[in-house]
Amino acid sequence: AQSVTQLGSHVSVSEGALVLLRCNYSSSVPPYLFWYVQYPNQGLQLLLKYTSAATLVKGINGFEAEFKKSETSFHLTKPSAHMSDAAEYFCAVTSRVNAGNMLTFGGGTRLMVKP
């Protein structure tokens, strides 16, 4: 079984400050990991994904995440927050062994950006 824990359901940062959204996963097999962003009343947009290549993954909109197997973590970062980054962020896990590739999501972190 796989699971994802996102620490902090709400994170508030000032515009221009570092963004750090935490994600820890549990998986008995090598995981594939994803970060999605959801704007109000919209669907999910893929930010980035880890699929066993480079452990530091760069995504869209200046976001990146680092896969740390020893810590079972896949934290999302961005050096400088913009107002447009305010949204809900979801971390998700699946695996190649999971024949269906269905995603298991964390509970989400709502990012607020203060001017």
Place this chain on the structure above:
Amino acid sequence: NAGVMQNPRHLVRRRGQEARLRCSPMKGHSHVYWYRQLPEEGLKFMVYLQKENIIDESGMPKERFSAEFPKEGPSILRIQQVVRGDSAAYFCASAPFRDEQFFGPGTRLTVL
């Protein structure tokens, strides 16, 4: 290439009615997934389908919920005799064979 399309975007039903949610996958995608997002929660997997086959329905409630993906036409998620607890956002995602899932905009179901 149009993205994943879902309709309706918003659906209001009274308790006991049926809800039908449609999902048209991206062109060339033969894998469809349905997820449900309850208020203030993350998405939960419901069912995984390929054309004319249900591959995994381990996340579907045992009663009142069904899904299909016919040879022609969209995938349908059907909820019979809706109850207030069914109020949620239902997202469809499609994928080429075992690859990244692309999500639709969702259908927000409200049960009065």
